[in-house]
Amino acid sequence: MIISKKNEVHLVIKTEPSIGRELSDFFTFEVPGARFMPQYKSRVWDGKIRLFNQMNGELYVGLLPYVEEFAKRNELDIEYKEGVKEYDESELRGVDDYVRRVSPKSNGQDLQIRDYQMDALTHAIGNNRSLLLSPTASGKSLIIYLLSVWYAMKTEKNVLILVPTTSLVEQMHSDFIDYGFKESMMQKIYQGHSKNITKPITISTWQSLYKMPKKWFDQFSCLLGDEVHIFKSKSLTGIMNKMVNCKYRHGFTGTLDGTQTHRLVLEGLFGSVNKVTSSKELMDAGTLAKLKVECIVLTYPEADCKFMKDQGYQDEVDLIVRDERRNKFIVDLTKHLTGNTLVLFQFVEKHGDVLHTMINNSLTDRKVFYVWGGTDTQTREDIRAITEKEKDAVIVASYGTFSTGINIRNLHNIVFSSPSKSRIRVLQSIGRGLRQGDNKTEARLLDIADDFTYKGKQNFTLRHFMERINIYNEEEFDYEIKQISIDKG
Numbered sequence: 001m002i003i004s005k006k007n008e009v010h011l012v013i014k015t016e017p018s019i020g021r022e023l024s025d026f027f028t029f030e031v032p033g034a035r036f037m038p039q040y041k042s043r044v045w046d047g048k049i050r051l052f053n054q055m056n057g058e059l060y061v062g063l064l065p066y067v068e069e070f071a072k073r074n075e076l077d078i079e080y081k082e083g084v085k086e087y088d089e090s091e092l093r094g095v096d097d098y099v100r101r102v103s104p105k106s107n108g109q110d111l112q113i114r115d116y117q118m119d120a121l122t123h124a125i126g127n128n129r130s131l132l133l134s135p136t137a138s139g140k141s142l143i144i145y146l147l148s149v150w151y152a153m154k155t156e157k158n159v160l161i162l163v164p165t166t167s168l169v170e171q172m173h174s175d176f177i178d179y180g181f182k183e184s185m186m187q188k189i190y191q192g193h194s195k196n197i198t199k200p201i202t203i204s205t206w207q208s209l210y211k212m213p214k215k216w217f218d219q220f221s222c223l224l225g226d227e228v229h230i231f232k233s234k235s236l237t238g239i240m241n242k243m244v245n246c247k248y249r250h251g252f253t254g255t256l257d258g259t260q261t262h263r264l265v266l267e268g269l270f271g272s273v274n275k276v277t278s279s280k281e282l283m284d285a286g287t288l289a290k291l292k293v294e295c296i297v298l299t300y301p302e303a304d305c306k307f308m309k310d311q312g313y314q315d316e317v318d319l320i321v322r323d324e325r326r327n328k329f330i331v332d333l334t335k336h337l338t339g340n341t342l343v344l345f346q347f348v349e350k351h352g353d354v355l356h357t358m359i360n361n362s363l364t365d366r367k368v369f370y371v372w373g374g375t376d377t378q379t380r381e382d383i384r385a386i387t388e389k390e391k392d393a394v395i396v397a398s399y400g401t402f403s404t405g406i407n408i409r410n411l412h413n414i415v416f417s418s419p420s421k422s423r424i425r426v427l428q429s430i431g432r433g434l435r436q437g438d439n440k441t442e443a444r445l446l447d448i449a450d451d452f453t454y455k456g457k458q459n460f461t462l463r464h465f466m467e468r469i470n471i472y473n474e475e476e477f478d479y480e481i482k483q484i485s486i487d488k489g
Contacts, residue, residue, distance in 0.1 A: 001013060001014070001015045001019065001067075001071055001076050001077065001078050001079070002014040002015070002078075002079045002081065003064070003067065003078060003079070003080055003081065003084050004081035004083075004084065005061065005081065005082075005083045005084050006058065007244035007245065008061065008243065008244055008245060008246050008247050008249070009060065009061060009240065009241055009243070009244050010058040010059065010060060010061060011058070011059050011060070011061050011063075011064060011067075011084065012056070012057045012058055013052070013057045013058075013059055013067065014057055015057075015076075019074075019076065020054050020057070021054065022070075022074070023052050023054075023067070023070060024050060024052050024054045026052070026066075026070050027050065027051040027052040027059065027063070027066070027264075028048055028049070028050045028051075028052075029048060029049055029051075029260055029261045029264070030047055030048050031047055031048065031049050031261060032261070034047030034048075035047060049261050049265075051063065051264060051265070051268060059268070060265075060267075060268025060269060061129070061268070062129060062131075062267045062268045062269060062270055062271045062272065063264065063267060063268045064084070065272055066264070086127065086128050086129075089126060091125050091126055091128070092122055092125055092126050095121065095122055095125060095150075098150060098153075099113060099118070099121070099146065102146070102149055102180070103180070104142060104145060104146070104179040104180060105178065105179055105180040106178065106179075111142070111179070113142070113146075114139060114287075116138070116276050116277045117138075117139050117142060117143055117146075117276075119276070120132050120134065120143050120274065120276045121143055121146050121147065123274050124143075124147055124250050124274075125147070125150065127271060127272075128247060128248050128249075128271075129248065129249045129250060129270055129271035130250045130251070130270060130271040130272065130274055131228070131250075131251045131253075131266055131267055131270040131271050131272060131273045131274065132250065132251065132252050132253075132274055132276050133253060133254075133255070133256070133273055133274065133275045133276060134252055134253070134254065134276035134277065135254045135255070135276075135277065135278060135279045135282065135427075135431060135434075136254050136279070136428070136430075136431025136432070136434055136435070137282065137287070137288050137431065137434045137435045138276060138277050138282060138287075140226070140252050140254075140276075141171075141172060141175045141226075142175075142179065143252070143276075144161065144172070144224050144226060144252060145175065145176055145179050145181065147222075147224060147250060148161060148176075148201050148222075148224060149181065149201075151221060151222035151248055152185075152200040152201055152222075155221040155222065155248075156221070157219055157220055157221035157222075158197055158199075158200055158201070158202060158219055158220050158221070158222075159200060159201045159202070159220065159221070159222045159223075159224065160202050160204065160217075160220040160222070160223050160224070161201065161202065161203045161204070161223075161224045161225075161226065162204060162205070162206045162209070162223065162224070162225045162226065162236075162239070163203065163204070163205060163206075163226045163227065164205065164206065164226075164227050164230050165205060165401075166190045166191070166205055166377040167377055167380045167381065167384075167401075168205075168226065168227070169188050169189075169190055169203050169204065169205060169377075170188070170377060170381055171381075172203050172226070173186065173188055173203055176201075176203075181201075184199070185199055185200055185201060186199050186200070186201040186202065186203060187199045187201075187202050187203070188202075188203050188204070189202060189203070189204035189205070189208050189209065190204065190205045190207075190208050190377075191208065193208075195208070195209070195212065195216075197219055202220075206235065206236050206239060207235070209239060210235040210236070210238055210239050212242075213242075214242040214244070217239070217242045217243045217245075217246065218245055220243065220246055221245075221246060221247060221248060222246065222247075222248040222249070222250075223240070223243055223246050223248070223249045223250075224249075224250050224251075224252070225249075225250070225251040225252065225270070226252050226253075227252070227253055227254075227428075228251035228252060228253045228266055228270065229253045229254075229255060229256060229262070229266075229424050237265070237269065240269045249269070249270050249271070250270060250271070251266060251269070251270035251271075253266075254427060254428055254431055255423060255424050255427040255428065256273075256423075256424070278475075279291075279430075279431075279434060279475060279477075280475060280476045280477075282434075283434075288434045288435070289434050289435065289441055289442055289443040290441060290442045290443070291430065291434060291442075291443050291444075291445060291477055291478070292442065292443070292444050292445070292478055292479075293444075293445045293447060293472055293477050293478065293479035293480070294444060294445065294446050294447070294479070294480060294482070295447045295449060295465070295469070295479055295480065295481040295482070296333075296446060296447065296448050296449070296482060296484055297449045297450075297451050297462075297465070297481060297482070297483045297484070298326060298329065298448065298449065298450050298451065298483075298484055298485075298486045299451045299483050299484070299485050299486065300450070300451065300452055300486050300487075301486075301487060302454070304452060305452045305453060305454040305459075306454050308452040308454070308459055309452070309454040309455075309457055309459070313460045313461075316452075316459055316460050316461060317346075317418075317419060317460075317461065318350070320419065320450050320461060321345075321346070321347055321350055321351040321417075321418060322350055322351075322354075323486075325486050325487070326448075326450070326486060327351075327354060327355060327358060328358070329448075329484075329486065330343070330355060330415065330417050330448065331355070331358045331359050331362050333415065333446065333448075334359055334363070334394060334415060335359075335362055335363055337412075337413045337415075337444075337446075338392065338412070339391065339392065339411075339412025339413055340387055340390055340391070340392065340393045340394075340395075340408070340410055340411050340412050340413070341392075341393075341394045341395070341411075341412065341413040341414075341415065342394075342395045342397060342408070342411055342413070342414045342415070342432055343355060343359070343394065343395070343396045343397070343415045343417055344397060344398070344399050344414065344415065344416055344417060344418065344429055345396065345397075345398060345399070345417050345418045346398070346399055346418035346419075346420065347418070348372050348373070348398060351417070351418060352370070352372055352396060352398055355396055355417060356368070356370040356396040359394055359396060363394060366392045366393060366394060367386070367390055367392075367393040367394070368393070368394045368395075368396065369383045369386075369387070369393065369394070369395045369396070369397075370395075370396050370397075371383060371395060371396070371397040371398065371401050372397070372398045372401060373398060373400060373401060375401065380401065383395060384408055387408055387410060387411070388408065388409060388410045389410075390410070399418070399420070399425055399429065408432060408435070409435040411432055411435070411443070412442075412443060412444065413443070413444045413445075413446065414429060414430065414432060414443070414444070414445045414446070415446045415448065416429070416445070416446065416447045416448055417448060419449070419450070419461035419464055419465070420464065420468075421464035421467045421468065423471055426468055426471055427471065427475070430445055430477075447465070447468060447479075449461065449462060449465035449468075450462060450465075451483070469481075
């Protein structure tokens with residue numbers, strides 16, 4: 001087996017046809033939920049993803065360790081061409097001096113870099129590419145900052161930082177300034193901003209750039225992707241594939257969705273997963289607020305359960321979020337919570353609008369904010385800033401706008417008002433409440449589930465709740481479960 005490097009995106013593997021077929025099978029996976037997709041139903045796609053192109057021998061660079069595993073398992077020899085094996089310890093020379101020299105700040109004071117942050121930095125620099133698994137409030141933005149400035153100083157080209165939302169562009173930009181970086185050395189790109197690169201570091205949403213031509217990306221030597229669990233999107237992988245000359249690429253996320261295909265695509269685009277730390281470790285160390293999960297299972301009258309047993313998943317969800325009794329329960333629950341509270345919902349018109357109106361009318365003595373996809377970036381930033389100074393504010397927000405990346409240190413409670421089984425959504429949403437703040441050392445998650453069990457048959461969203469319980473167990477979160485009759489409150 002001969003492995004060469006075509007560019008910074010693909011390897012080329014030359015081997016015997018029979019081994020090539022085995023390698024293709026090794027890198028072929030069924031896509032979860034494919035049978036529900038239109039392409040599968042119309043029989044134009046078999047529901048599988050193939051990461052190795054048997055025709056031209058191309059495979060993502062970041063999947064080299066898996067090729068080596070395959071070769072070892074099959075007792076195959078590998079001949080590496082120049083540039084394939086990239087780890088270079090000499091890359092690490094001067095890292096310690098560099099960190100001392102840039103001395104990042106926090107509120108004007110020198111910021112102490114934690115051991116795991118330094119380990120992540122040296123791992124990334126030594127390998128040129130990496131996929132860093134770093135939970136919310138672990139200081140991920142500081143690692144991104146240190147890498148950005150390192151590569152801006154090291155290379156003659158520019159650094160590109162990709163984030164999923166305009167709010168995160170603003171937040172990252174603000175974090176860099178707090179760390180002591182000059183605003184004149186970086187620029188932002190999203191709607192209304194120029195795409196003419198004039199500064200060493202660019203922070204942009206991927207939506208603003210995916211239509212840019214391949215040549216445009218040649219001006220970057222380093223790509224840093226934040227919240228890369230979203231990078232399985234075709235538009236995002238399209239950007240990565242255009243950056244054929246970008247040698248340094250590092251991805252960051254708080255969680256992966258647990259599927260093998262998701263992980264392998266991300267590792268192929270960036271590099272091998274390196275777990276920086278975990279939420280449990282940070283809680284035990286006193287770096288994160290202690291999390292208490294309170295699971296509230298709402299039980300319904302037998303007539304409701306009998307009716308629900310014949311409903312499909314979408315119909316069940318629709319009935320749940322429209323249930324007046326349930327929404328009133330959420331309002332009453334929110335009313336009795338002390339501290340700043342984030343109420344997360346999935347559907348805007350049929351749930352978010354209703355909850356916001358009910359909470360706003362009920363909590364007349366408290367500030368109530370509403371955030372959804374149509375809320376502009378500056379308004380979101382204003383709400384975030386105001387909440388940091390409040391004691392009993394309520395933010396009613398869609399999962400899409402506030403479950404990922406938004407930092408609110410002074411957040412005490414999170415309410416899951418809509419059912420979800422997405423591992424990423426659950427863990428990212430929990431992360432909103434784990435940052436420590438003034439007089440805040442604990443955070444509460446109130447996970448609302450719905451039990452329509454009828455003659456032993458469980459409903460869809462109750463099974464999804466059980467999957468969330470599995471997540472809490474895997475993450476070693478403390479939780480308790482209590483049942484409440486929807487009619488009795």
